[in-house]
Amino acid sequence: MSLSDYVKFLRAAKGGVTPWEIADATGLSSKEVHLLEVKHRRMGEDDAMLDKLAGYFAVPVDTLTGRRDSFRKRLTGFLADRQRTGEIVTLVLESGEALHGTVAWFGREALALTPTGGDAERPLVVQRAVVAQWR
C-alpha cells in the first residue's frame, strides 16, 4: 500500500478524521496532509512531518517512512498492465481479505474487478485506499 493510501486508511481507522482535524492536532498544514494523500508521485520526504503523523495515528514511524517508495503510481501501473493483458489479479485488503478477478476499469479512487467466473455486469468496486497488496 502506498503512503498516500495508508494515510487515508489511517484516517478512516481513526474514525474518519479530516485533514483539518489532523492539522489542528499536529500543527501540520491541512494542505500538506491532503497533498500527501492525493499525490501520485513519491511523497513524504519530510521526516518531521511523518514523525508527527505517526505520533498522531499511534503507529510506528517506520510504517510511514517505509512506504515512501511505494507511491500511488505503482498500483496504477499494475492495474493498467493487467487491464491490458486481462490477467487475473489478487488484491489483498488491509483486513487480510483477498479478492480475485480481472480489472474491468480503474479510476482515481476506486477500481472494478470482475470476479472470476462472475457476472461482468456486476463488478466489485474496490476503494484503492484499502488495498494493501496486489499481485
Place this chain on the structure above:
Amino acid sequence: MNRLKQIRERKSFSLAQLAARTGIALRVLTEYEENTQEIALPHIKVLSKVLWVKPEELIPPPDAQPSAPPAPALGTAAPLQGALTVASPAPVGVTPAGATPAYSTPRPYAPAPPYGAPRPEDRPPRPPLPPGAEAGRGARPAGRTRREPAVMPATDGQMTEIMRLAARLNLSTEDIETEFGRAIDSITRFDAREWIKKLREDALAKAPPAKVHFGQWPGLKDDREAVYLAEQRELGSELRVVLFNGAVFAGRITDFTPYTLTLETGDSDAHEQIVLRKLAVAYYQRSAVGDGSHPAPAPDAEAKDIAPFAGPTLPTFAAPGAAEASIPDDTNPVATPAETPVAEATTDVPVAVTADASTEQTEVAAKPAAKPRASRAKAKAAADPVEAEAGGVSGGEGAPSAGAGGEEADV
C-alpha cells in the same frame, strides 16, 4: 559627436535601451552613431518617436557622409537639402546602374496631408492593362503556363522512419509498396508524411507501448467510479457495501458524492436513507438491478440530532507486513469475493440519524462520537449532500485545497 548619439545621451538612453525600445538591432544603431551607415527612413520615424524629437534632427547634414567627421552640434542643424529629396521617380523595378535603389534613398520628411485632401499627382499614370490581364497582377505572357508546384522527394529522416515502422510491423518493402500502391523510391515528402502517419497508427494498434506515462492511462482523468454510480443510480440498483471494518450495508443507491454514498433501505412504506462515507467503504457490488423507477422524494424533515453516541471500538487490522505475508502464492481464484466470508453489520458502528415519521437518513462512518454541532452539520450534509459539498461540508471528508474529486494529477 553624432546627432543620434547626442540625442540619445541627452535623453539618458543607453544603446541597449534604445535598441529595445525601437526594435532596431544594437549593431545597426552603433553603425548609425558611428556614421558608417545612413539611418534608414523607417528607423528615422521610429527613433524620432522614441526619442521625442523631430525626424529632421536625426538626419545628418548633407555633407556628412558615412565615416565622416562628426556632425555639428545639435541646434545648428542645417535645413533639409537636396540630398534627401528624391530627384525623379524611376520606373518600378528599374534602378540605374550604380545608383542607390529608390526604396533606400532617404526621402524628406513631410507632414501628412490633411484628411480628405486631394492626393498629389506625383506618380505617373499606370499604363492600361493588356486585355485579359488580372487587375493588380501583371499579365502572364502568352504561351507560358502556370508553374507546377515543386515536388520534393522524401527526406532521409522520413525514409528511416518508414523503415523503422515497417520493421516494427514485420512488413517488407514490397508489402508497404503493395499497401500504398506506389514504389517507395518515388514517394514525395507529402506521401512520406502520410505513410508515416498510417504506419504509426498501425503500430500503435498492433502493439501499444509498454511504458505508459501517467495521465495517459485510460480512465485516470475521468472519475470512472462516478460514471458507474450514476448508471446504477439511474437503474435504481441495489448495492451491497462492505466497510473496512467488516460492516455490511445493503440498499438501493439514491445518491452519491465524491465522498458519500446514499443508500435507501427498507420497504416502500418506510424509507430509510443511509449515507455512507467512502472513506469507510472497502468495496461494494451490485446485488440486484432495479426497475429504474425512483420513489417519490420524502418530505423535508427537520434534522433530529441524537448525538452523542458511544464511540466505536477501533477495528482490528492485520499489520501491513502481515497482509503481505498472507498473499496466496497461487493465483488460482478459488476464493471469489462472493465466497469470501464477511462479517455482518456490527452494532459498534457509530450512527448519526436524522429522522421523521416516514423517512430516516442515517450517516454511517467509522468515527467516534461527534460534537453536537458537527453532527448537525453532517445531518444537513446527509439531507442535501450537494449543498453540503458546496458549503464545504462533505460528510467530514475534506479536500482542503482541491474541489470535489479532490485528486490532483502529477502530470
